[in-house]
Amino acid sequence: MSEWRYIATRMHGDGTETVLDWDVPLDDVSVQEALSGHGGVDGKISPEIARLKDPQGKPIFKPWSTAIYAEASGQIRGGGILTDLPMDGPSLSIDTIGHTGYWAKQPWIWEHKFDTADPLEVDRLIITEFQKQRGFNLGLTPVGDRKSRMVRMSESVSGSKELYYLGWWQTLDLDRERQQLAEFGGYEWTVGHRWSGERIVHEIEYGYPRIGARRTDLRFVVGENVPDNIGATDDGDEYASHVLVLGAGQGRKMVRAQDSQTTDRLGRWAVVSDKSIGKDQIAQTRATSTLKALSGELDITEIEVLDHPNAPVGSYRAGDEILIQSGPGWADFGDLWVRVMGVIHHPEKNTSTLQIRRGEKIT
Structure with a gap:
């Protein structure tokens, strides 16, 4: 079982930072990691703690100045820059975004x-x-x-x-x-x-083209380090044979792309509207990746994993491929390789939520 602590620093904007507190007493903590995403650390401090205030009685934490890092057994497992500091009586919320969110x-x-x-x-x-x-x-x-x-x-x-x-x-x-x-x-x-x-x-x-590795050294088994049967969804909204992407512009001048695949089901369009897409090539890439994600195969989107010798905290990361072995039930899929798209650690529960997708649904 990992031992966690939370470190607060002051970022100086010159590439350096100074530690403000080596052991911030955070509760309700979530430590997030994402594939091609920002991640971060969130939590709460309650009640008021004198050492976490400056001489004027205000919190030492400042948005866009303070960073929070989550350390498990000596290894940093996540971090983020403070973006918001909601205060509600004796309770202080710590909301951060991973460094690329800057x-x-x-x-x-x-x-x-x-x-x-x-x-x-x-x-x-x-x-x-x-x-x-x-x-x-x-x-x-x-x-x-x-x-x-x-x-x-x-x-x-x-x-x-x-x-x-x-x-x-x-x-x-x-x-x-x-x-x-x-x-x-x-x-x-x-x-x-x-x-x-x-x-x-x-x-x-x-x-390029991918990050992470296929982890044959780890076990994710229902009844061992996966505590519950894994829920799976066969959602009709997750199926399309054709995809139309509409981007920037108006009317006939809109950026546009489409893609299609042959299936054993009825034909069905999915429409993606995203005004941030300003190039035809980007629209085509989006159409292809969306089509692959909408294959209609039985899907698993997340699992809860214990901090366990089979796969201790920090032994896997976003981008890795892992093998899941399911239990009995309607969604008994046997052994299935999936890609870890994100990880959310819950230190107080000694669990982690793995956000996953079937490998064949990812470009």
């Missing part, structure tokens, strides 16, 4: 243009250049794969070439831009934190 709703204040380029390289550019601004440096370092695939990022519009721009006049949400680049390039990423002496190192790890 790019959400932030603009690109320069101008870069691309014709054919590697989207992963552009993503790395966004991570590194944005942090060069004074006061914006989290110390988040790109690691892992440096390249994905070369993609024509420009488009032909009315007979002329329209380049792909990162520009101050249009790129106003770098998180959304990064999500589109990952779709474009077909790569994945995760965020991790680790100790280097007494310093916390922050890394965004890229993987």
Whole structure:
């Protein structure tokens, strides 16, 4: 069983941080990790604790200044930057977002243009250049794969070439831009934190085409470390033979893409409307990935796992493939390989929720 503690730091914006408290007394804690997502740490502090106040009697925690890290048995399992600090009498809520969430709703204040380029390289550019601004440096370092695939990022519009721009006049949400680049390039990423002496190192790890590994060394078995029968859904809304994606623009000028597959069922359309999609290539990638997810196969979306020698906390991560062995019942699927899309640790319960998808439903 893992021993947890929660560490609060002050981020200085120059890539360094100072510890405010080595053992924050958090309750109702959830520690989140996500594949190509931000994760974070949430919890509550109650009642009031004098050491967690400044000389003026206010909490030492400040949104967009304080970071919280969750450590299990000496290893950092999650972290995030404080975004909100709701106070309700003696109860103080700690709401954070993982470090890559810092790019959400932030603009690109320069101008870069691309014709054919590697989207992963552009993503790395966004991570590194944005942090060069004074006061914006989290110390988040790109690691892992440096390249994905070369993609024509420009488009032909009315007979002329329209380049792909990162520009101050249009790129106003770098998180959304990064999500589109990952779709474009077909790569994945995760965020991790680790100790280097007494310093916390922050890394965004890229993987092309995938991140994670097939874990034949771990066991996830109903009745052992999976406490309950696993619920499965055969949902008709999770099936489509055709997908239509509609993006930016109006009327006939809308960005549009579609894809289809041959099935043994009736034909059925799924429509995806997303005004943030401004390129035909991105729309086509979205159509293909959505179609794959809507195969209609019996699906499992999450399981509860005990902190157990079969698979201790920290032995698996988002991106890994794991083998689940089910129990008897309608949803008895035998042995099934699934992909871990996200992990939510519940330290007080000694359990973790694994958000999963069947491997064949993921591009």
